[in-house]
Amino acid sequence: MSINPIKKIPSLLGGSMIIAGTTIGAGMFSIPIVTAGVWFNGSVFLLIYTWACMLISGLMILEVNLHYSVGASFYRMTKDLLGRIWSCINGLSIAFVLYILIYAYISAGSSIIFNTFSGIFNVSQSAAGMCFSVVVAFIVWLSTRMVDRLSTFLIGAMVITFILSVGQLFFRVETAILFPQNIEPTQYLPYALISLPYLLSSFGYHGNVPSLVKYYHKNSDCVVKSLFFGTLMALIIYLIWQYVIQGNIPRESFKQVITEGGNISSLLKQIDSFSDTDITRQLLNAFSYMALVSSFLGVSLGLFDYISDFFSFSDDSWGRTKSALVTFLPPTVAAFFFPDGFLYAIGFAGLAATLWAVIIPALMVRASRLRFKKSVYQAPGGKIMIYFIIFFGLINAVSQILSLAGVLPIYQ
Numbered sequence: 509m510s511i512n513p514i515k516k517i518p519s520l521l522g523g524s525m526i527i528a529g530t531t532i533g534a535g536m537f538s539i540p541i542v543t544a545g546v547w548f549n550g551s552v553f554l555l556i557y558t559w560a561c562m563l564i565s566g567l568m569i570l571e572v573n574l575h576y577s578v579g580a581s582f583y584r585m586t587k588d589l590l591g592r593i594w595s596c597i598n599g600l601s602i603a604f605v606l607y608i609l610i611y612a613y614i615s616a617g618s619s620i621i622f623n624t625f626s627g628i629f630n631v632s633q634s635a636a637g638m639c640f641s642v643v644v645a646f647i648v649w650l651s652t653r654m655v656d657r658l659s660t661f662l663i664g665a666m667v668i669t670f671i672l673s674v675g676q677l678f679f680r681v682e683t684a685i686l687f688p689q690n691i692e693p694t695q696y697l698p699y700a701l702i703s704l705p706y707l708l709s710s711f712g713y714h715g716n717v718p719s720l721v722k723y724y725h726k727n728s729d730c731v732v733k734s735l736f737f738g739t740l741m742a743l744i745i746y747l748i749w750q751y752v753i754q755g756n757i758p759r760e761s762f763k764q765v766i767t768e769g770g771n772i773s774s775l776l777k778q779i780d781s782f783s784d785t786d787i788t789r790q791l792l793n794a795f796s797y798m799a800l801v802s803s804f805l806g807v808s809l810g811l812f813d814y815i816s817d818f819f820s821f822s823d824d825s826w827g828r829t830k831s832a833l834v835t836f837l838p839p840t841v842a843a844f845f846f847p848d849g850f851l852y853a854i855g856f857a858g859l860a861a862t863l864w865a866v867i868i869p870a871l872m873v874r875a876s877r878l879r880f881k882k883s884v885y886q887a888p889g890g891k892i893m894i895y896f897i898i899f900f901g902l903i904n905a906v907s908q909i910l911s912l913a914g915v916l917p918i919y920q
């Protein structure tokens with residue numbers, strides 16, 4: 509029997525796909541709606557700004573994580589570097605975001621399954637949600653490699669369905685719709701602020717950084733590249749998505765979508781009226797389902813690892829079963845009783861994500877540079893970058909609070 513102590517490093521593609529899979533998700537469907545106020549030019553700028561900040565904050569988590577033993581979660585890092593209070597705030601916000609997202613995915617997934625299969629099987633939406641959740645829980649319970657394989661498959665299929673479905677709309681983009689002449693530049697700022705937290709949510713993947721460090725056995729180079737390529741892929745898809753949607757559907761029509769509550773189905777309905785084939789709709793639907801499932805896998809993997817570290821559950825099958833139960837049971841039960849809170853949940857995730865995915869990583873990296881003199885890896889930008897990222901986090905938090913208080917105008 510041969511014993512090989514050097515573990516094989518998984519491929520770069522797998523890690524990038526885990527990140528892209530988590531990042532590209534339900535948040536994407538909110539982007540054209542919430543940026544209706546700033547329209548295309550403004551949203552390109554905001555997307556690139558948010559992408560850069562969210563990538564760098566992820567790299568900061570990586571820098572800090574490498575100082576700890578493999579598998580150390582946010583909980584362990586914040587407690588050690590920032591103390592009890594921050595670790596509590598962090599713990600609550602991370603659990604809140606990940607649980608609420610899992611709830612959102614089960615809720616959206618259940619309505620999709622229900623609407624697709626109600627003609628064939630006689631199931632209720634709540635039961636559909638439970639089945640959906642059990643299947644995903646089983647995949648996450650099996651192994652990270654399984655999630656990676658499935659994510660890779662889903663992303664591949666997503667790219668194909670995305671290209672096929674937006675292909676037709678891509679060539680019908682009208683410059684007059686994409687760059688309307690009648691917008692006063694002074695009107696942009698409040699609308700820009702209101703959209704920021706949604707964009708932040710759409711670029712969220714940060715719960716996966718410790719998982720990836722474990723997956724690549726602390727090889728920082730692989731993790732950096734996975735974060736870069738995974739999030740870049742999301743940025744490119746979001747930019748194409750914006751171009752296609754905001755170049756086909758006039759800005760004025762978004763008032764209708766927003767009045768209807770801004771959910772995925774009213775956006776898809778608008779797209780429908782601009783595409784002449786049924787196949788485009790089917791492809792777009794398939795793409796949305798896959799974006800949802802791939803985010804679901806990524807987010808639940810992040811929560812699963814976080815929980816097993818927090819409760820020190822072992823990595824054997826009984827330990828993994830306990831982690832799976834704590835991860836999936838609460839949101840599944842919530843989705844069973846309240847199956848329709850999807851969009852509301854995504855909105856709230858943005859506010860809490862500002863804390864744990866942006867502000868806390870920047871504070872941790874500051875503390876860790878004071879504590880550890882040498883690092884295997886250092887996030888770019890030096891000291892100034894830390895404040896740049898904190899500033900980004902704060903404007904997001906302030907915008908979300910102002911919009912919850914009804915101070916910022918809604919484009920309608």
Ligand SMILES: N[C@@H](Cc1ccccc1)C(=O)O
Pocket residue numbers: 530531532533534535536605609709710711712713714715803807857861
């Ligand atoms: N980016 C994910 C949401 C998310 C936020 C924060 C962390 C992880 C995932 C989406 O668009 O669905």
